[in-house]
Amino acid sequence: MRKIDLNNFQVATSETVRDINSRIMLNLVRKHQPVSRADLTRYSGLQRSTVSAIAARLIAERWLKEGAVGNLPRGRKPTFLHLNTERCGVVGVDIQPATTTLAVSSMDSQFLAQESMSTEKDPVEFIARLSRRIKDLMRAHPRNSYEGIGISLPGRMDSSSQQLIFAPTLGWSDLDLKTRLEHAIGLPVELENAANACALAELWSGRYMDGVRNLVAVTVSDDIGVGMIMNGQLVRGSTGVAGEFGHVSQMSDGPKCRCGNSGCWEVLASNVAAVRYYAESASVRKGEVGSKSDMAKLPFGDILRLVERGDARACKALNQMAHHLGAGIAMLVTGLAPDVLVVVGEVTRAWDKVGPIVTEAVKRRSFTHAATRILPTDPEAQPRLRGTIALVLQNHFGAPLTA
Amino acid sequence: MRKIDLNNFQVATSETVRDINSRIMLNLVRKHQPVSRADLTRYSGLQRSTVSAIAARLIAERWLKEGAVGNLPRGRKPTFLHLNTERCGVVGVDIQPATTTLAVSSMDSQFLAQESMSTEKDPVEFIARLSRRIKDLMRAHPRNSYEGIGISLPGRMDSSSQQLIFAPTLGWSDLDLKTRLEHAIGLPVELENAANACALAELWSGRYMDGVRNLVAVTVSDDIGVGMIMNGQLVRGSTGVAGEFGHVSQMSDGPKCRCGNSGCWEVLASNVAAVRYYAESASVRKGEVGSKSDMAKLPFGDILRLVERGDARACKALNQMAHHLGAGIAMLVTGLAPDVLVVVGEVTRAWDKVGPIVTEAVKRRSFTHAATRILPTDPEAQPRLRGTIALVLQNHFGAPLTA
C-alpha cells in the first residue's frame, strides 16, 4: 500500500481508465508477444470488446502491429499482435570521466548504432559537441519518431529539478544539463546516476521473467555505486543521493577516502583498491622492477590480465578485493533483501574467481532468509547504456501516475 | 515511474475513477480539515460538481461529516467537511516477548482504550486468550464498525502469505497467526514486523506535513530493527525480510552474535550492548560488589537511571552504545538518504546525551548531501501500537491498487 503524495498527484478522469488499461495491455504484449486479442482478454481480465477497442487504438497510435495468424485445433484463427519496434527510437548517452558513448536504439532496446567521443572538462563545450553528434546520429538513422534522450552519468542530480548537483570525477557542478540539451535537440532528456541506470536496465531487461520487483545494482569501477529498485521503483532518497553505500565505512582504521571518511567500502573493494593491494604486496615482498608508485598507476585491466595468466600476486590482490566486495554485498543483502543483486564492472570478467568468494562471504555474513540471487552482468552488454534506454522507455511502459 | 507488476495488477473500470478520486478527497480532507467543498475543488483540481458528488457519497458512506459553516468576507458561507472519526474503530495489538499490549482506536488514531497481557510461549493458547480479550475490548467500546486488526510483532512474515516465518524471541515459528485470528474474530488481520510498524506510524503521523516519502525507523531494544519506507511505500524485500541491518557486521573481530556472525550492529549498539559495556568496565576496574555476570543481567532501564544520577561508568557505557548507534545510523543515512530517520526505544529517554553523539557520528561519517533529519520518538507515544493502527488505516487512505 502506497501513501498518496498530496504534493504530486493526478486526479482521475474517464480517460484515465483507458490510460491505465492501455499500459497494462502494452506490457502484456511485451511479455507474451506474439499474442492474440483473445489471449489478452484472458491475461488481463478485460472484456473481449474492451481489448479490441484498446488494441485498435494502440494500432492506430502505432504502438502495436498486427502480424501473422496463428493456428488452433478448432475455431477461427487468431491474428497475432506484437510491439511495433519501428515506431520510435531512443537516444542513449553514457557519460564517463574519459569517454562518452552514445547510441540510438529501437523500442525493443536493440541498438541501431553506437559510437564514442571523448568527455571534455568544459561542460558547455561538451554539450555543444554532444548535441551535434546526437543530431548526426539521428539523421543517419531516421525513425518515425524519437521519444527522448536518456543520459547516465557518474554523479548525482536533484530528483525533482534534475539539476546536476555532484559529479566529482567529471569536474562539473551545478549544471543544468537537462534543459540545455532539451533546447539544443528538442527532445525530452532524462538524467540518471550510472548505478541507478544499471538497475533500471536490469529491471526492464526481461532477464528475470517478471516477479523481480526488488533489485540492487552494484557498479564497481574506480568507485562503487549502488542503484536500488524497491517495489518496482527506483529509490532516489530525499535529494536524489540514495545509494552511496560505497561511502559506508567498513573498517574504522582503514585507508582514507576522498570523501573524508576512513575505510569506506569503495576504498576497500573498488578497482583502485585491487591496484593498491597489488602495489602493496610488491613493496612488502621485494624491491623488484618498477617502484611502488608506478604500480599504483597500473590500470585495473592489467591486473585482470595478470590474473588470467596465473600471476600469484595479482590473484591475491583480486582475492582481497573480492573479499571486501563480498562484505559490502552482504550488507546490502542483509539490509535490503532484494530478489536479485547484479554486479557491474570489469571485475565481472573474472567472475569465476571473484563470484565464489563473494557468495561465500554473503552466505557466511548474512541472515540467510533472503534468497537473493547474486549475478554478474555481461560486460559486453553495456548495462549503463541499456539503462539510458530504459530510462526513456519506462515513461511509456511504466505505471501512469494516478492518485 | 513504477514498473507495472504483471503478477499482481488491477485493470481499471469506470468505477476506478471514483475510487481514485475518493481516496484523494479523503486525504485532502484529512490534511486540511475542516475544509469546504469549494476549497477541495481548488486543492484537487476537480470540478465543483464532481467534488460535490464525491462528498455526497463519502458522507453517505459515513467517511465524512458536514460541520459548522465558515465565514468569508463576501459571498455564501461554506459548510465545512471533516472526517467522521466515529465511523470506525481499529484494533491494534503490539506483541512483545514479555507482554502484549492491545488497544482500540478511532479513525483519527486516538486510543479509546488500552490494556496489557502477558505473552505466552504457546501460540495456540495465546491466540485463544488474545481473541477473548479483543472481543471484550470491542464489546466495551462499541463503534459503528471495526475495520480490522493490526498486529506488530518482533519477527518476520512472508510478504505474500503473511505466514510467520521467523520470530526467535517469541519462540514461535511457521504459524498462521493471521488466518487463525481472522477466523476467531471475523475481522481482517494485518501482520507486520515491529520496525516496519514504527515506520508506518511515523509516515501517517502527520508529524511531517507531508513531503516525507522516504523514512527510516530504527528500533533499539535488545536487538536493532530497521523499517524502511521508500517512495511512500514500505520496503519488504524479496521474502519480507528487508531491514535486517541490525545484523550487518560492523567490526569483523567483534563479539559473537546469535545470528552466527561477529560484530553485528545490534551486538554493538543495542540495549544489551550497553549493559555489556557497563559490566565490562566493572570487571576491568575493580572487584567491587556484584559479579560481572550479575551485572550482565541488569536491565537497560537501570543503566538509564544510573546515567540520570550521573554515574560515570553508566555514562561511559551509554556513550559507547551511542557511538556505535551513530555508526550504524550513518550507514543508513549514507545508503538510503531518507528525509527522516526516527529512533525508537528506551534509549530515546536519554536523547539529550545520546542524540548529539549520534548526529556527530553521522555528520562525520556520511556524505553530507543527504539532509536527513534524525529524530527520537516520544517514548510515551507507543510507536509500535500506533503503527498497528496505521497498518489498518492505510487500507482506507492509501493509494488504491491500479495498474
Place this chain on the structure above:
DNA sequence: GGATAAAGTTCGAGCCGCGAACAAATTCAT
C-alpha cells in the same frame, strides 16, 4: 452440410468527470 468452437465486432446500458447554467447565500454600495 450441419454441429461445434473459438476469435473478434457491434451496440446499448451504466458509471463517471466535465463544464455551463442555475440556485442559494451573503456583503456592500447606493
Place this chain on the structure above:
DNA sequence: ATGAATTTGTTCGCGGCTCGAACTTTATCC
C-alpha cells in the same frame, strides 16, 4: 430597502470508458 457583486453549491446534458449480451466470422470435425 434594493440591486450588483461575489462566492458556494447543485443540476443536467455530453462524451469517454468498460461491461456484457448478441452477433458475425472463420475454422474443424463428423
